[in-house]
Amino acid sequence: AAMELPSSHYSATRAAALAAGYVCYRRGSPGRGLALRAVRRASRQDIDDVGHKYHLELVLEDVLDKDSTVNCTAEVLYHLGNKNIAPAVQFTIEGELKNTDEADNIFYSRIKSLEKELVAENIPDSHGSVSPEMEPIRLLAQVASGYVIWQNSTENTKFQLAQIKHVKQVKRSDDCLEFDYMILLHEMVSQDIIPWQMTVLWHPQHGVQVTQDSCQPKHALE
Amino acid sequence: MKILLVFAALVAAACSEQLFVGDQVLRITASDEEQITLLRVLGEQAELQVDFWRHPTSPGQPADLRVPFLSLQAVKIFLESNSISYSIMIEDVQELLDEEKKTMTKSRRVERSTSTFDFASYHTIDEIYYWMDMLVDDHPSLVSKIQIGQSYENRPLYVLKFSTGGSNRSAIWLDTGIHSREWITQATGIWTANKIAKEYGQDPSVTAILDSMDIFFEIVTNPDGFAFTHSSNRMWRKTRSINPSSHCVGVDPNRNWDAGFGGSGSSSNPCSETYHGPYAHSEREVKAIVDFIRGHGNMKSVISIHSYSQMLLFPYGYKRAPAPNYQELNELAKKAVSDLAAVYGTKYTYGSVVDTIYMADGTTIDWAYDNGVKYSFTFELRDTGRYGFLLPSTQIIPTATETWPALLDIMVHVLEHPY
Numbered sequence: 001a002a003m004e005l006p007s008s009h010y011s012a013t014r015a016a017a018l019a020a021g022y023v024c025y026r027r028g029s030p031g032r033g034l035a036l037r038a039v040r041r042a043s044r045q046d047i048d049d050v051g052h053k054y055h056l057e058l059v060l061e062d063v064l065d066k067d068s069t070v071n072c073t074a075e076v077l078y079h080l081g082n083k084n085i086a087p088a089v090q091f092t093i094e095g096e097l098k099n100t101d102e103a104d105n106i107f108y109s110r111i112k113s114l115e116k117e118l119v120a121e122n123i124p125d126s127h128g129s130v131s132p133e134m135e136p137i138r139l140l141a142q143v144a145s146g147y148v149i150w151q152n153s154t155e156n157t158k159f160q161l162a163q164i165k166h167v168k169q170v171k172r173s174d175d176c177l178e179f180d181y182m183i184l185l186h187e188m189v190s191q192d193i194i195p196w197q198m199t200v201l202w203h204p205q206h207g208v209q210v211t212q213d214s215c216q217p218k219h220a221l222e
Numbered sequence: 223m224k225i226l227l228v229f230a231a232l233v234a235a236a237c238s239e240q241l242f243v244g245d246q247v248l249r250i251t252a253s254d255e256e257q258i259t260l261l262r263v264l265g266e267q268a269e270l271q272v273d274f275w276r277h278p279t280s281p282g283q284p285a286d287l288r289v290p291f292l293s294l295q296a297v298k299i300f301l302e303s304n305s306i307s308y309s310i311m312i313e314d315v316q317e318l319l320d321e322e323k324k325t326m327t328k329s330r331r332v333e334r335s336t337s338t339f340d341f342a343s344y345h346t347i348d349e350i351y352y353w354m355d356m357l358v359d360d361h362p363s364l365v366s367k368i369q370i371g372q373s374y375e376n377r378p379l380y381v382l383k384f385s386t387g388g389s390n391r392s393a394i395w396l397d398t399g400i401h402s403r404e405w406i407t408q409a410t411g412i413w414t415a416n417k418i419a420k421e422y423g424q425d426p427s428v429t430a431i432l433d434s435m436d437i438f439f440e441i442v443t444n445p446d447g448f449a450f451t452h453s454s455n456r457m458w459r460k461t462r463s464i465n466p467s468s469h470c471v472g473v474d475p476n477r478n479w480d481a482g483f484g485g486s487g488s489s490s491n492p493c494s495e496t497y498h499g500p501y502a503h504s505e506r507e508v509k510a511i512v513d514f515i516r517g518h519g520n521m522k523s524v525i526s527i528h529s530y531s532q533m534l535l536f537p538y539g540y541k542r543a544p545a546p547n548y549q550e551l552n553e554l555a556k557k558a559v560s561d562l563a564a565v566y567g568t569k570y571t572y573g574s575v576v577d578t579i580y581m582a583d584g585t586t587i588d589w590a591y592d593n594g595v596k597y598s599f600t601f602e603l604r605d606t607g608r609y610g611f612l613l614p615s616t617q618i619i620p621t622a623t624e625t626w627p628a629l630l631d632i633m634v635h636v637l638e639h640p641y
Contacts, residue, residue, distance in 0.1 A: 006573075006577070008573050008577075008578055009578070010579055010580055013571075035606075035608055036606065126451075126452075126456045126612065127612075127614065128609050128615060128616075129614060161607075162457065162612070163457075184457065186610055188531075190489075190496065191495035191496055192494075192495055193457045218493075
């Protein structure tokens with residue numbers, strides 16, 4: 001039996017944040033970031049011996065163009081028992097997402113033509129500034145962190161990408177771009193700031209892949 | 223004669239006027255050791271009165287030489303005839319000094335008025351404390367500064383008091399920056415305090431409120447944490463008190479209040495960001511407010527400002543049972559977020575802490591509420607996670623601007639519902 005939830009209830013907003021992170025990972029690129037704008041409706045189903053399934057109606061916004069929004073329905077299943085399995089997420093986006101081929105290709109060419117591998121840190125900086133050249137690097141981290149968030153979420157967590165502490169481009173012999181990121185994730189329930197390493201692969205035609213990721217000890221921050 | 227010379231020098235020094243007119247600074251690059259020696263000899267010619275701002279050390283390294291106007295020709299001929307390359311770095315030293323003096327006077331003038339304070343940037347603790355004094359100076363009959371205690375590291379805990387008189391009037395308490403990494407809150411606090419001072423006598427609501435009530439505003443509620451976010455770790459949340467049994471520092475000041483203290487909505491682990499501390503009110507920063515509010519005895523509202531999430535919350539956090547005046551608080555929150563959204567379209571959610579965000583024990587507003595303060599609210603300002611704690615400074619003024627009508631709604635409601 002499905003139970004309707006107030007859209008502002010924390011169980012709905014946690015599931016929504018997870019779903020949005022997953023959608024961002026599957027559909028995002030250095031030229032496109034998707035973020036949760038609002039929860040329109042939410043309901044929960046407790047399935048015996050399986051887990052809790054949330055049905056969500058969300059509004060997502062284009063991070064680079066706040067006026068551009070899409071509706072999205074999503075289902076999030078948190079598995080009972082084994083907490084090592086990532087929640088199962090399914091989603092449908094209503095309508096078309098803006099085409100970002102041009103922006104993606106410009107970024108791709110720019111990085112490919114760098115003489116030295118890109119290195120940067122503290123994005124955004126303490127004052128929230130992100131330079132225009134670093135915006136796609138930040139978006140790429142946002143997309144990749146969607147994967148990490150999806151893999152590590154439970155009903156008792158709500159993750160956000162807080163900052164890129166460090167990013168280093170890794171030279172590759174093939175066409176892909178590879179970046180080694182050290183990010184900070186903010187976990188809202190415990191209020192923890194968790195350093196996380198992730199290796200991210202991207203190519204305009206192949207989407208974003210996180211080939212390696214690991215939680216780092218907290219004192220890696222100081 | 224000597225006395226006259228000394229006198230003239232003293233007068234000149236006192237005025238520091240026009241002593242360097244036409245003097246130039248030359249950047250000289252010696253190409254070999256011989257030229258280095260020549261430059262040293264040049265410097266030793268007493269009648270030329272040249273002085274090196276940067277001494278010649280080795281070939282290829284630039285040396286900077288100030289040359290008085292009267293010696294310019296002689297020095298340049300010397301350099302050119304010895305093929306020592308140079309360029310004019312400063313055409314007229316006096317001009318530069320005049321320019322510098324003008325700028326210094328201007329900035330000192332600029333800093334003396336709150337009307338030119340840069341509200342659109344994030345500031346350090348010293349800058350904020352300096353601005354507080356300016357605010358008091360600019361509005362002496364309305365604003366005063368009180369010290370309610372000291373932080374763990376002995377920083378003063380300052381509260382701005384807005385009052386038009388009376389004796390121990392009903393009052394409203396506002397605080398920002400209890401969690402130091404939430405920089406948008408201290409920044410919004412500054413703007414808001416300035417707004418209150420500006421609008422008294424102008425805005426009918428502000429005037430009505432201050433004509434019968436006082437406002438107490440603590441802007442840097444966790445100064446040790448705030449200093450730490452500037453010096454060491456931008457993401458620091460807690461106080462900076464040393465925990466005797468742990469290498470981890472700090473207590474969550476919003477889990478340290480005596481309301482459901484120590485429950486599962488907080489942590490007993492000193493390394494946790496929600497560590498409640500060894501006992502309720504163990505933190506000086508919290509105790510100072512507790513003592514102040516208790517001592518005051520007439521506080522009618524406590525509004526604690528945090529970030530981020532875009533929420534307006536009310537008690538309880540430590541239990542699921544709704545607060546006795548839940549309906550009233552819910553309606554008021556609904557109105558406030560609606561008026562907030564009307565400014566730029568920013569959407570807030572609202573509700574009790576326990577339903578909307580999570581179970582939280584030992585919070586400011588739960589303590590205030592359980593101690594008779596009926597109108598206790600927590601704001602979670604912008605944004606919803608895109609920048610989180612690192613909200614761009616360009617959003618400071620928009621955030622403060624949109625939050626203002628919501629704050630006013632609550633304060634007007636408090637005014638119109640005395641108890």
